[in-house]
Amino acid sequence: MFHKEGYKIMGSAMILLIIVNLLAHTFIFTDWIRITILITSVLLFFLIVQFFRNPKRQTQLNDIHVVAPVDGKVVVIEEVYEKEYFKDKRLMISVFMSPINVHVTRHPIGGRVKYSEYHPGKYLVAWHPKASEENERTTVVVENEVAGEVLYRQIAGALAKRIVNYAKVGEEVVQGSDSGFIKFGSRVDVFLPLGTELEVKLNQKVKGGISLLAKVS
Structure with a gap:
């Protein structure tokens, strides 16, 4: 589950990283460079996603x-x-x-x-x-x-x-x-x-x- 504040940023990051990898696939012909860009993109997106996680918490309600x-x-x-x-x-x-x-x-x-x-x-x-x-x-x-x-x-x-x-x-x-x-x-x-x-x-x-x-x- 993710926090609502993160959806816009996660969506923008995904689109940007997809574009970067498409450009790399089109204009870069060295396999190891393209793979490096892909792995870096996946790791970066993972970090962004985990930052906006919103785990459900069961608070034990007590006024004091x-x-x-x-x-x-x-x-x-x-x-x-x-x-x-x-x-x-x-x-x-x-x-x-x-x-x-x-x-x-x-x-x-x-x-x-x-x-x-x-x-x-x-x-x-x-x-x-x-x-x-x-x-x-x-x-x-x-x-x-x-x-x-x-x-x-x-x-x-x-x-x-x-x-x-x-x-x-x-x-x-x-x-x-x-x-x-x-x-x-x-x-x-x-x-x-x-x-x-x-x-x-x-x-x-x-x-x-x-x-x-x-x-x-």
Whole structure:
């Protein structure tokens, strides 16, 4: 199963690679060069296709659980001052996605979308300390009666040139459901109340919609 954001790119890539190979077959008469171009084309298309895969995930719904919004590795767990929405100190968990990870963004909790905002910005490497505030990004806050408000932020990186965010203020969302997509690698930050009981550690690999990040009381 593939994400809808990938169909246009996959289709364009397929047409382009077919044209390249037809031209190679027509104008290049050295067999090993034509075979090399064909193999390279197949591998390139495979990489593009795997990037847009969208595996179905069965999230165990629980209002006090905060699940990972994306696949990747936990690279930061620290107290920070969140100045866009909460304007106070929060516990931030950052999950970094490599180009080979699934790049679907999922809602970490279920509830009502309280805030959804896009910010244009730079394309610093995703692990740069200022990326959360200076890079292109979207900020979404979801609230339910048990967990309260949880903020998560999609952040573009040096390779990610487009962030897609489906969250709309006022809509009800289901935990683990599709919230958006980041093309070609980046990170997502989750902001939780201080004192939240964590269920992950630094450098731990997580799966979006499945892995438990924290329990919010």
